[in-house]
Amino acid sequence: MGKRVAICAVAQTKYESNKWQQRMQGLVWEVVKDVKEQVGLGFGPREIESSVTCSDDLFDARTISDNAITDVVGAHFQGEEKVAADGSQAVYYAVSQILSGHHDVVLLAGHCKESQGASRNQVTHLAFDPFFTRPIGLDYLAAAGLQARAYMAASGVTDEQLADVVVRSRQWAAKNPLANAQDAVTREDVMASPMVADPIREGHVYPVSDGAIAMILASEERAQELCDNPVWITGLGNCYDTFYLGERELEGNFSLSKAAERAYKMAGVTDPKAELDVVEIADQYAYQQAQVAEGLGLCGAGEGGAWLEAGGPDAQNVNRSGGMLAGNPLLMGGLARVAECVLQLQGEAGDRQVAGAKRAVAQGSTGPAGQLQTVVVLEN
Amino acid sequence: MSKNRNVGIIGCGMSKFSSHREEVNQPEMIFEAVEEALADAGITMDDVECIVHGNMELFEMVHQPDMWHALGTGTRGKSGVRLTTGGTTGATLACAADNLVASGLHDVVMAVGFEKLQEGHTTGGISNMADPLWGRKLQAGALTGTTALQMIDKFGEERAKACAMKHRVIMDEHAALNEKAHRCFNLERSFITEMMDASPQLVGELRMIHMCSQSDGACVVIFASEAKVEEWKKKAAWVHDHETVHREESIIFTEEKTTHRVSAERIYARNGITNPREEIDVFEMYDPSSWWGLHWLGEFLLLDGDEHLQMVENDEICINGKFPVNPSGGVVASNPIGATALVRVAEAAMQVRGTAGKHQVPKPVHKALASGFGGTMWSTLMLLSDEKLNLEEAS
Amino acid sequence: MAHDNKYAYTIEGKMALPYQYFAGATSSKFIVALRDEKKILAVQGKQSGLTYVPPRQVCDRTFEHLEDNWVEVKDTGVVTNFTVIRYEEPYQPMKPPFVIALIKLDGADTPIAHLVSCDDVGDVAIGMRVKAVFAEEAVNTILEIQHFVAE
Amino acid sequence: MSEANTEQELIVSRQILSINQTFSTGPVMGRFLIELRDNKRIMALRCSANGRYLLPPREVDAMSVTEGDEWIEVGPGGTLREYDVVYYASPDPLTGETRDVPYVIGWVNLDGVEGIAPLWHLVEADDISKIKTGARVEAIFAEKRSGTMEDIKHFKLIEEEA
Structure with a gap:
């Protein structure tokens, strides 16, 4: 990338399992108002020029879900475009709006209320095709069950290690005032929690969550005016895998490796083990923390079990936010990771701050068993 | 704004548009358009880096459909973004593809717009856009007769109705020239009043014959960087600019300007267009009904009074007229919603590239305009040209 | 002015609409063969060298057309992966706990996701040989194979 | 093939x-619906930044992108600004x-x-052909009200005295 794009402001709601008091409009307004005030801008030419939203019609039970929030995101007689995927994809797209030269200051606003529908499984079930995969009852949790078994076998990850991932997530979440699942658990608690999609236990699954996130992205020239501590997006990459689960190497990282390779190349990262100060992984299920670590090159392929055993997550400052295991709604998983990286790089991460953090990586995934992977490298 | 680098459209493809595509599933129908676009561009899937996908989930009730559709879009191993903005989705895909190439993030981006309306209930799906607490029981899909009422009030019942029907017939004449068009009735100009009276009323004076079809179809447009266009020696339709204007969800019928007029004013101002009727050679407009097509013509061209009615009455919008509108037959002829606004961009690009075949306008096309419509009167415009932008001069 | 949450409450509703999905000619041929002949068909890629179940018109690796390259595969195969579903949702085809497995049919290169029925879900293991049990009544989906059982 | x-x-x-x-009402729509249910009052939310009325009230006024801050009772009478006569029946996606x-x-x-x-x-209206732009109408409340938009049954055309 010749020019640079910065994130100048970030706001997140508290993540909770049932924010029934608010419509999605109220959730989004809470964070949009916050970032607007942080940069002191309204909407229009030379102010916020465009909005990229992130939501999903099925989660919102609403055709054109972004139509419901145009007023909240300043899109009355202004442009708004909705990314219907994990929020890290919305970052990817918002950056292109700025680098293209089309806009200088962009509002990114995402939301998801998993509590509104009867269950998130009923939404993700509908991602499967009507004749071959829906009839057998697949949903994203079932797909993850298949991936967990394949991955744990290939990388020697144990049930004990997964329990420790959850224990550690809760320890950090307790230091993150916005996290949903903050209650301490023990290894025994997690290992005693019932299986839901073997080998995934109830304790390994991110809690049902509601929340919204907003950010202000700006071109290099504008970013310097808008804030004192811009965080630069220096690398971006994403990649899809194929659809049918039987045709994917579920234990591997086909799409994530390519996404990471693209992002690292752009950012000039050559040795991810050594060159990243902060790592945020969208671990919807505990096994994904290790699997993604492999895909991001924090350890070698097949070494996830050994990496967990050797204290890799602590050594490489993985998920000090508590990660997605501490509870972000599905679409906000990757975007919350980007938000945490920004806070860390701004030195605003409170009790979970990584001292002197200079470079961070955030990962997000979309689709069954991480079919689409997104990687964002950020620096201060 | 100043564009970071030039972007050209080098290939367009469309599936067959029809309300009967029982012989293909969703990804298979998409691949028809992918295959045609790649052939048109003379490249292979290996040359494509990134795929931008869009449709409206509730029309087929498939969550994150880009996952399943990967079987037809060919996105395995490639980058991609999924965007959706209602009826404007296709236009948003084109803007996004332009942004992704202009940004330098990608050199070759394929935009894939899709809808298989036969698989869902279109009007029910659109009604679902109203707020569940206050409008959902009131919304009648995208059907509304208010424009007809306003036009009748302003121009008199006889003239307004005749003009809307004339517009309808001209679109049908154009559809007859486009082998991809879903519907072509071979309507005759001499029976306009009879045709209208025989057509069932949907809402107010909006009748079945005025309204767009419900189509299945996919559209694919390939965008490439200037370097790739030159390396491959392609004839390109260069993307000069795009403008998106949304508005709040509630329609309040104030005297404020329409989003169409505002988007047009902005894109003309940025691109030095002072007389769009003279400076633009062909316009592909998202016209979901003849009443809207007629009314919006005046808005997009910033006309006052009854000039837009005259343009229809004097055949100016015909394919061989002075200002051809929708030589493809437009949206009343084919409307696979998530693809529709991308079809407008594709058709405009085909006119610039001279590849529109039987519906190529019979005059040189230097500049073409394409519009998208969706949401609550959202408007998106894209301006294409046979000449690339002089970026040094612009900056 | 912050609005007061004491006025907030919830209203129960649903999102419900009718749909009709089309399998397309290629998948229809496969489903009809399952239903009427109890045969499992597959498509073969000449360039990829892969035999695919479920079938498809085009290979998403090589983009070659496959719809005319039919072969028959066996109704037996091996479990390559599985999970036990222990939570309940209205769309599930069996009462939990039940097994969703990836099964590589004899003659196919790519495993298909399907159900394995057994007295005890603990009996299912990777490497287990299974055989298709065909549905008695037409369902016109992959559930023309009702499930697999141990061979 | x-x-x-x-x-x-x-x-x-x-x-x-x-x-x-x-579905959540949120505090804004919730207050509007509670007023319909309990008091048969139609409350608009006024935004002091630009004087605009929001009806039904929403969290944010789109034009000023600020919150409305003053509740004002309006109606039950009013003037018809636009209307659609719907001949095409479509399914209610909620039911x-x-x-x-x-x-x-x-x-x-x-008002x-x-x-x-x-x-x-x-x-x-008894005769829907009498419904015209500019006609006077009045909100008719349901007898049993539950805090939904159906607490207003409909608006009834007020027949002008000859």
């Missing part, structure tokens, strides 16, 4: 897909039920609203 396929059986799967939802046609939906600018903030609702 090979020729043999032209006569082929093409499989279709027909179904109603449904997911139960718990799947289809309504009898024709029916009229109107945008009613309620007491400064500027334009039409409320969207059903309009009824």
Whole structure:
């Protein structure tokens, strides 16, 4: 990338399992108002020029879900475009709006209320095709069950290690005032929690969550005016895998490796083990923390079990936010990771701050068993 | 704004548009358009880096459909973004593809717009856009007769109705020239009043014959960087600019300007267009009904009074007229919603590239305009040209 | 002015609409063969060298057309992966706990996701040989194979 | 496709897909609906930044992108600003039920609203041909009210005295 794009402001709601008091409009307004005030801008030419939203019609039970929030995101007689995927994809797209030269200051606003529908499984079930995969009852949790078994076998990850991932997530979440699942658990608690999609236990699954996130992205020239501590997006990459689960190497990282390779190349990262100060992984299920670590090159392929055993997550400052295991709604998983990286790089991460953090990586995934992977490298 | 680098459209493809595509599933129908676009561009899937996908989930009730559709879009191993903005989705895909190439993030981006309306209930799906607490029981899909009422009030019942029907017939004449068009009735100009009276009323004076079809179809447009266009020696339709204007969800019928007029004013101002009727050679407009097509013509061209009615009455919008509108037959002829606004961009690009075949306008096309419509009167415009932008001069 | 949450409450509703999905000619041929002949068909890629179940018109690796390259595969195969579903949702085809497995049919290169029925879900293991049990009544989906059982 | 396929059986799967939802009113719409239910009052939210009325009230005024801050009772009478006579019946996506046609939906600018903030609702009249832009209408409340938009049954055309 010749020019640079910065994130100048970030706001997140508290993540909770049932924010029934608010419509999605109220959730989004809470964070949009916050970032607007942080940069002191309204909407229009030379102010916020465009909005990229992130939501999903099925989660919102609403055709054109972004139509419901145009007023909240300043899109009355202004442009708004909705990314219907994990929020890290919305970052990817918002950056292109700025680098293209089309806009200088962009509002990114995402939301998801998993509590509104009867269950998130009923939404993700509908991602499967009507004749071959829906009839057998697949949903994203079932797909993850298949991936967990394949991955744990290939990388020697144990049930004990997964329990420790959850224990550690809760320890950090307790230091993150916005996290949903903050209650301490023990290894025994997690290992005693019932299986839901073997080998995934109830304790390994991110809690049902509601929340919204907003950010202000700006071109290099504008970013310097808008804030004192811009965080630069220096690398971006994403990649899809194929659809049918039987045709994917579920234990591997086909799409994530390519996404990471693209992002690292752009950012000039050559040795991810050594060159990243902060790592945020969208671990919807505990096994994904290790699997993604492999895909991001924090350890070698097949070494996830050994990496967990050797204290890799602590050594490489993985998920000090508590990660997605501490509870972000599905679409906000990757975007919350980007938000945490920004806070860390701004030195605003409170009790979970990584001292002197200079470079961070955030990962997000979309689709069954991480079919689409997104990687964002950020620096201060 | 100043564009970071030039972007050209080098290939367009469309599936067959029809309300009967029982012989293909969703990804298979998409691949028809992918295959045609790649052939048109003379490249292979290996040359494509990134795929931008869009449709409206509730029309087929498939969550994150880009996952399943990967079987037809060919996105395995490639980058991609999924965007959706209602009826404007296709236009948003084109803007996004332009942004992704202009940004330098990608050199070759394929935009894939899709809808298989036969698989869902279109009007029910659109009604679902109203707020569940206050409008959902009131919304009648995208059907509304208010424009007809306003036009009748302003121009008199006889003239307004005749003009809307004339517009309808001209679109049908154009559809007859486009082998991809879903519907072509071979309507005759001499029976306009009879045709209208025989057509069932949907809402107010909006009748079945005025309204767009419900189509299945996919559209694919390939965008490439200037370097790739030159390396491959392609004839390109260069993307000069795009403008998106949304508005709040509630329609309040104030005297404020329409989003169409505002988007047009902005894109003309940025691109030095002072007389769009003279400076633009062909316009592909998202016209979901003849009443809207007629009314919006005046808005997009910033006309006052009854000039837009005259343009229809004097055949100016015909394919061989002075200002051809929708030589493809437009949206009343084919409307696979998530693809529709991308079809407008594709058709405009085909006119610039001279590849529109039987519906190529019979005059040189230097500049073409394409519009998208969706949401609550959202408007998106894209301006294409046979000449690339002089970026040094612009900056 | 912050609005007061004491006025907030919830209203129960649903999102419900009718749909009709089309399998397309290629998948229809496969489903009809399952239903009427109890045969499992597959498509073969000449360039990829892969035999695919479920079938498809085009290979998403090589983009070659496959719809005319039919072969028959066996109704037996091996479990390559599985999970036990222990939570309940209205769309599930069996009462939990039940097994969703990836099964590589004899003659196919790519495993298909399907159900394995057994007295005890603990009996299912990777490497287990299974055989298709065909549905008695037409369902016109992959559930023309009702499930697999141990061979 | 090979020729043999032209006569082929093409499989279709027909179904109603449904997911139960718990919709939040939020504090703003909630207050509006509670006033309908408990007091048969139609309350608009006024935004002091630009004087605009929001009806139904929403969290944010789109034009000023600020919150409304003053609740004002409006109606129940009003003037019809626009209307649609609907002849095409479509299913209600909340219930799947289809309504009898024709029916009229109107945008009613309620008495007491400064500027334009039409409320969207059903309009009824003994003779629907008498429904015209500018006609006077009045909100008719349901006897049993539950805190939903149906607490206003419809707006009734007020027949002008001859």
